Amino acid sequence: MRLERRLGIMQGRLVPSRTGELQSSPGERWPEEFAIAADLGLAHVELLAERVADDSNPIWSTAGRRAIGGVVATTGVAAPSLCMNEPLSTPLDGADAGAMLAARLTPVVCELPVRIVVLPLDEASGLDVLDWTQAARGVRALAGRLHERGATVALELNVSAADAMRFLDLVDAETVGLCYDVGNATGLGYSAPTELRLLGSRVVHVHAKDKDATGSNVRYGTGVVPFGPVLAALHDIDFEGLVTMEATRGDDPAVTAEEHRAWLLALDEPEGP
Secondary structure, eight states: OOGGGTEEEETTSSSOOSSSSSSOOOGGGHHHHHHHHHHHTOOEEEEEEOSSOOTTSGGGSHHHHHHHHHHHHHHOOBOOEEEEOGGGTSOOOSHHHHHHHHHHHHHHHHHSOOOEEEEEEOGGGOTTTSOHHHHHHHHHHHHHHHHTTTOEEEEEEOSOHHHHHHHHHHHOOTTEEEEEEHHHHHHTTOOHHHHHHHHGGGEEEEEEOEEOTTSOEEOTTSSSOOHHHHHHHHHHTTOOSEEEEOOOOOSSHHHHHHHHHHHHHHHHSOOOO
16 A cells, blocks of 8 residues: 555644644644645545543543544544543553553543554653563563454564564563654664664554754754655565654645655655666
């Protein structure tokens, strides 16, 4: 499937940030983002759950989920993935923690077309902080519940490919894969193309951002992420999952997103004879 049909954007990146932070919910402007995404030709918007639960987020209420479903149907822009940031602030440190998170997410995956739940294990839930066995139990408990509802967990891990595979082996669940963030990996000093080839089919989702040498999020093509080799590696491993742009907004978020989409698609064009 061509990248154009799998390329979307993180929720909150098509309107100005409410908080001044890069990772920020769009608040009441969330329907506007789906309309903008449709105008730009983006295939999906990845829903965002904040690191501290916000009851005003429409994913947490029946009425809100119905509203999301209606906007998805009207705009034709899918909502197939959700980035669940709560583990960044609340440790996922055991089966009970995983089960509690699953209980909150179950209505979301039941009532919305979410099939990928991205779970960043960093900060409070980083593998440099948690006991790996306890973290694996938490992931396994979460994934087991969500699998019953047809959803897969994609872990975002800021560790090497070798360590990521070790942790996945410890989790030992067929419905758990990796969300590979090419910007974060490059910023940590890893070769994203090399790691993607090592990880192969364990990569089920991709976050695309560019970073400069200081680690700041920058416009595509101005940072240090080798996007050409990254896209080549994704082709080599037959990756057909979603690619979510998690990029800087620039001065005008919609204009920046349009430029980023065009840049990635041009870079992904097959070479001529």
